[in-house]
Amino acid sequence: MDVRRHVYQLIRKFKTDDPFRLADHLNIIIMYGDLGGKYGNYLKYKKSKFIIIDDVRTPAHLLPFVCAHELGHAICTSKDNTQWLKTYTMSINADKVEHTANQFAVELLLNDEYLADHADMSLYTIARLRGVPERFINLKCFKGHTLT
Structure with missing residues (x-):
């Protein structure tokens, strides 16, 4: 999947790069609660995404x-149960799934249009x-090239 193009x-x-608004447009329910140490989690139950x-x-x-x-999990890796992958396997797939979600987040929040609109500021x-x-800044792609 070309994450950058999908974003x-x-x-x-x-017409938004706000992850909360995108989730709303995509009928993904955002809930808040004490997860006991994790900042966030994605869950798909039947046909509903949370x-x-x-x-x-x-x-x-x-x-x-x-x-x-x-949101990256919900869109790019929605069929992968990342918690199960991490808990019950030592699969490299778990790392790939997390990398994809991180890349999605970076491309969404640091999209080219936003960067161009704020060209007077540094990327950092x-x-x-x-x-x-x-x-995670190094996950940002510029015209097919990742920062190194």
Whole structure:
């Protein structure tokens, strides 16, 4: 899956890069609760999709990234039960699924249009403002090339 292209199609279709609004447009229910240490979780039950965000432990500045990451699971890896993969297997797939969700979140929150609109700021400043942890900035793709 070309995550970058998929993100841009969603932004164009729904005219937003806000992960909370996108989830609403896609009929993905966002719930809040104490997850006991995880910032967020994605769950699919029957035909309903849920993003659960820990409103006790998740720092406020990370909420957009957590929502975008879980939205990435809902859109890009919705058939994979990531919790099961992590708990019951040592599968490399679990890491790939997490990487894809992180890449989705970065492409959504640091999309090219947003970056162009804020060209007077550094990528690191924009990432901080958008809730993207610095360690994930290198997942941003520019015209098919990832930052290194």
